[in-house]
Amino acid sequence: MAIRRLDFDRIPQAAVLSAAFFIASLVSVPVGPSSVHLILNGLMGLILGWAAVPAILVALLMQAVFFGYGGLLVLGVNTLNIALPALLCAGLLGPALRRSSGRASLAWGAASGALGVVLTGTLVSLSLGLSSSDYLPAAKVVLATYAPLMVAEAAVTGFTLAFLLKVAPELITLQE
Amino acid sequence: MMQLTLGQENAQGGWLSQFDPRLRLIAALLFALAVVSLQRLPLLLTALLLALLLAWRVGLSGPLLRKRLLAMEGFMIVLLVMLPFSVPGESWLTLGPFSASFEGLQRALEIVLRANAVVILLMALIGTLEPVVLGHALGQLRLPQKLIHLFLFTVRYIGVLFDEYQTLRLAMRARAFVAGSNRHTWRSLGWLLGMLLVRSLERSRRILAAMKCRGFSGRFYLVNPNVWRHRDTLGLFAAGGIAAILLLLEQTL
Numbered sequence: 001m002a003i004r005r006l007d008f009d010r011i012p013q014a015a016v017l018s019a020a021f022f023i024a025s026l027v028s029v030p031v032g033p034s035s036v037h038l039i040l041n042g043l044m045g046l047i048l049g050w051a052a053v054p055a056i057l058v059a060l061l062m063q064a065v066f067f068g069y070g071g072l073l074v075l076g077v078n079t080l081n082i083a084l085p086a087l088l089c090a091g092l093l094g095p096a097l098r099r100s101s102g103r104a105s106l107a108w109g110a111a112s113g114a115l116g117v118v119l120t121g122t123l124v125s126l127s128l129g130l131s132s133s134d135y136l137p138a139a140k141v142v143l144a145t146y147a148p149l150m151v152a153e154a155a156v157t158g159f160t161l162a163f164l165l166k167v168a169p170e171l172i173t174l175q176e
Numbered sequence: 177m178m179q180l181t182l183g184q185e186n187a188q189g190g191w192l193s194q195f196d197p198r199l200r201l202i203a204a205l206l207f208a209l210a211v212v213s214l215q216r217l218p219l220l221l222t223a224l225l226l227a228l229l230l231a232w233r234v235g236l237s238g239p240l241l242r243k244r245l246l247a248m249e250g251f252m253i254v255l256l257v258m259l260p261f262s263v264p265g266e267s268w269l270t271l272g273p274f275s276a277s278f279e280g281l282q283r284a285l286e287i288v289l290r291a292n293a294v295v296i297l298l299m300a301l302i303g304t305l306e307p308v309v310l311g312h313a314l315g316q317l318r319l320p321q322k323l324i325h326l327f328l329f330t331v332r333y334i335g336v337l338f339d340e341y342q343t344l345r346l347a348m349r350a351r352a353f354v355a356g357s358n359r360h361t362w363r364s365l366g367w368l369l370g371m372l373l374v375r376s377l378e379r380s381r382r383i384l385a386a387m388k389c390r391g392f393s394g395r396f397y398l399v400n401p402n403v404w405r406h407r408d409t410l411g412l413f414a415a416g417g418i419a420a421i422l423l424l425l426e427q428t429l
Contacts, residue, residue, distance in 0.1 A: 011326055011329060012383045013380040014326075015332075015380075016329070016330075016377070016380035017373065017376055019330045019334045022330070023338050024341075027369075028364060029362070030356055037314070054326050056329050058323070062331070064298070064328075155362035156365050159363045159366025160367070160370045162366075163370035164370045164374070167371075
């Protein structure tokens with residue numbers, strides 16, 4: 001369904017942006033003693049809108065096939081886990097972010113980064129917990145590991161969006 | 177350029193590349209489905225060995241395989257530690273108020289074996305394909321056209337944007353940027369991502385303009401030399417046969 005919303009004309013744009021997100025997720029961001037890789041689904045939702053769904057599917061497919069993360073069989077679940085928060089971020093926080101400026105846009109951006117990660121973490125734990133109750137403790141550990149990711153994601157997404165609003169506001173208002 | 181595929185140059189003319197890429201996709205899917213439904217440890221071990229054998233045959237080198245697998249094992253270790261304590265059953269090891277059960281240990285081993293078998297198999301069968309060939313094979317398997325287009329374009333531009341990223345990173349290094357856990361780092365990385373996005377948007381506009389100049393009508397015709405041969409049908413039967421035998425053994429044992 002989300003694919004149908006993507007015109008052929010916009011495919012190059014969506015593809016280049018999803019390649020950019022793929023590269024961006026390779027950047028490791030230090031948090032405290034460890035470092036994390038960003039998911040950036042909040043940012044993707046805000047910039048790509050509906051096109052975020054196929055973009056995330058493609059990125060996950062490439063990760064599964066070329067790096068061996070994830071796996072082919074859980075591709076559907078993973079896409080949902082990451083894309084749904086992206087769409088929610090776009091729907092809930094997008095309008096406020098576009099109106100804001102200066103410090104406020106930093107805060108809204110950070111909120112969307114954090115929301116994306118929190119929702120994804122919850123969905124991952126839920127899907128683990130639902131598939132078998134034996135996974136519940138492991139699911140809780142997974143949820144705990146999302147905490148540092150949330151901090152980094154919120155900080156970086158906030159600064160990225162504040163930067164984009166200043167430098168290239170057309171990137172964020174692409175959807176209208 | 178960033179290296180996406182696992183195959184080395186010498187593996188290109190290998191034994192597996194005689195087959196149609198579609199066969200490799202279907203076989204991988206069949207095996208993965210079969211392995212996921214296996215529950216007995218000896219059978220899972222067999223599947224893992226089969227996958228390793230295949231990886232060795234297509235010329236995946238040990239260190240590379242290990243590096244890729246390590247990325248996954250983090251979660252596997254969590255499971256391996258947690259499951260014995262959470263599944264009720266006969267006690268095997270007691271740590272204070274917690275006791276580990278044999279059943280839990282078995283479940284954990286099952287999952288670790290299964291996941292490794294599937295991942296190694298995927299890397300051997302699909303990870304060694306050229307991304308473009310994979311895109312074409314997916315297209316021939318009648319996946320949505322737009323998705324294939326998106327996949328092919330993304331594959332094409334990952335390398336380009338990675339170069340762009342490296343340039344920006346080099347510029348940061350020239351100004352003595354060292355990543356740390358502080359506000360300055362996060363702001364710098366945020367701006368780095370922002371700049372990357374701005375540049376890729378500009379690039380995508382140029383790409384679309386260039387493609388329109390060359391008469392891009394919204395369709396990208398896939399020219400592919402993949403022809404399904406008798407050999408592929410035989411391969412499909414062989415793969416299906418092995419998967420079926422594994423499943424049959426699971427049922428009867």
